[in-house]
Every structure is written in C-alpha cells, then in structure tokens.
Amino acid sequence: MEVLLFETYEEMSRYAGRMIGDRMKAKPNLVLGLATGSTPLGTYKELIRLHREEGLDFSKVVTFNLDEYLGIAPTHDQSYRYFMDTNLFNHINIKKANTHLPDGKAKDPAKFCLEYEKAIKSAGGIDFQVLGIGGNGHIAFNEPGSPRSSRTRVVNLDEETIKDNSRFFAAVAEVPRQALSLGMATIMEAREVILLANKANKADAIVRSVEGPATEQVPASILQGHPRATFLVEKEAAAKLKGKYRKVRA
Numbered sequence: 001m002e003v004l005l006f007e008t009y010e011e012m013s014r015y016a017g018r019m020i021g022d023r024m025k026a027k028p029n030l031v032l033g034l035a036t037g038s039t040p041l042g043t044y045k046e047l048i049r050l051h052r053e054e055g056l057d058f059s060k061v062v063t064f065n066l067d068e069y070l071g072i073a074p075t076h077d078q079s080y081r082y083f084m085d086t087n088l089f090n091h092i093n094i095k096k097a098n099t100h101l102p103d104g105k106a107k108d109p110a111k112f113c114l115e116y117e118k119a120i121k122s123a124g125g126i127d128f129q130v131l132g133i134g135g136n137g138h139i140a141f142n143e144p145g146s147p148r149s150s151r152t153r154v155v156n157l158d159e160e161t162i163k164d165n166s167r168f169f170a171a172v173a174e175v176p177r178q179a180l181s182l183g184m185a186t187i188m189e190a191r192e193v194i195l196l197a198n199k200a201n202k203a204d205a206i207v208r209s210v211e212g213p214a215t216e217q218v219p220a221s222i223l224q225g226h227p228r229a230t231f232l233v234e235k236e237a238a239a240k241l242k243g244k245y246r247k248v249r250a
C-alpha cells in the first residue's frame with residue numbers, strides 16, 4: 001500500500017480527480033467504483049471541472065457505487081442515488097444506464113445483492129475503486145468484523161456510523177439501521193484502489209489502517225494486502241502517522 005500526504009483537502013481532491021481522469025484516458029470504458037459521503041465531494045468537483053474545461057469524456061464509463069441505505073427510495077434526498085446524481089452524474093456526459101447503485105427498495109435484497117455482484121463481473125470487474133473511510137475504519141459499509149471473504153450483502157450499521165451519518169438527517173432516529181454494501185472480497189478484487197481521508201476525526205482510523213496489523217477489526221487495514229492500493233491523506237487525517245511518506249503538491 002502506498003501513502004501520499006497532502007497539505008490540503010483541495011490538493012488531495014485535485015490529485016484524486018486527475019488520477020481518475022488519467023485512467024479514463026488510458027481506458028475510455030473504465031469500470032469505476034464510486035463512494036458517497038463528504039470526502040469524495042472535492043474529487044467529484046474536479047471530475048466535473050475536467051469534463052467542462054478539458055473535455056474529459058465519460059460517455060463509455062461504467063460506474064458501480066459501494067452502497068445504499070436499505071429502505072430508502074432513489075428519489076429520497078438522502079439516498080446515495082440522489083447524492084450521485086446531484087453531485088456528479090448530472091454534470092458530466094455519463095449515460096445514466098451505465099451508472100449502478102444498490103437498490104435500497106429491492107423487493108428481495110439478498111437476491112439483488114447476488115445480481116449486483118454478477119453485474120460487476122459481467123462489466124469486466126472494477127478497474128478503479130474510490131473509497132472513503134469511517135471513523136471506525138469501515139470501507140463501504142463493511143463495519144469492523146466484516147469477513148475478508150464477504151460479498152455484496154445486507155449489513156447492519158454500527159452505532160458509531162449511525163451517529164456520524166445523522167448529520168445528514170433531521171434526527172438520529174431517521175438514519176436507516178441497515179444498508180446494502182459491497183463486500184470486502186469484492187473491493188479487494190478491484191484492480192486499483194484509492195482511499196481518501198481528510199479531517200482530524202479520521203486520524204485514528206488512518207493510523208490503525210496504515211501502521212497497525214491487517215485485521216478484520218479495522219476493515220481498511222485489509223487493503224495492506226492489495227497489490228495496487230494508494231491512501232491519499234490530508235494533513236489533519238495524517239496527524240497520527242509515525243512513518244515517513246511521500247508528500248505531494250497538486
């Protein structure tokens with residue numbers, strides 16, 4: 001796993017956006033794995049800028065998102081579908097039919113999860129996966145203890161995650177308790193992975209993932225075993241790292 005350090009969130013985001021743009025230029029039909037949450041917003045802004053100002057072409061790109069709340073309709077303003085449409089897809093020339101998210105309203109969620117895995121396989125697998133990290137080290141909604149062998153499935157959200165995500169809802173009670181999430185094995189099969197982290201509330205999760213043992217108790221630490229994983233970490237999130245890592249200006 002490689003670790004790159006950035007002075008600011010803006011620089012981290014620019015660098016991540018350009019990494020994605022470069023992979024798209026090399027492979028116009030890139031299969032891109034995407035995350036929601038606050039962290040990748042700057043990266044999506046940079047992708048929109050690259051599209052508008054530099055003509056970055058999304059017409060052949062296929063996307064799969066990591067997760068979706070169970071029980072929430074795509075039209076709900078806290079659904080991850082709504083988030084992706086408003087923060088990225090509506091502003092670039094991607095074909096909506098090429099964008100995939102788990103369906104929070106699936107009649108048979110377990111069956112839907114199997115189909116989602118199949119859809120990823122038949123698209124050729126994920127070429128480039130974007131991840132954020134939870135304060136508890138989760139990636140997607142693989143909470144601590146998620147097995148390395150896990151696949152897309154229905155998961156229960158940790159109390160800490162429910163509390164963290166309540167900032168987007170009117171009250172904690174409104175945060176869904178379950179989600180559909182890509183599994184650890186599915187994420188580890190992506191050909192390349194980047195994990196983005198900023199702010200001091202991620203510093204513990206980052207030091208445990210990078211410098212602690214690889215353990216299912218800290219899901220992001222499992223990425224230590226990925227052949228092509230890069231952590232892009234802004235200064236505050238990197239504050240507890242003890243090792244020497246490459247500093248990047250972007």
Ligand code: F6R
Nearest residue numbers: 035036037038039132133134140
């Ligand atoms: C979102 C996801 C989550 C977030 C994580 C960090 O699709 O899979 O793992 O990446 O909870 O969220 P933020 O970026 O809001 O701090």
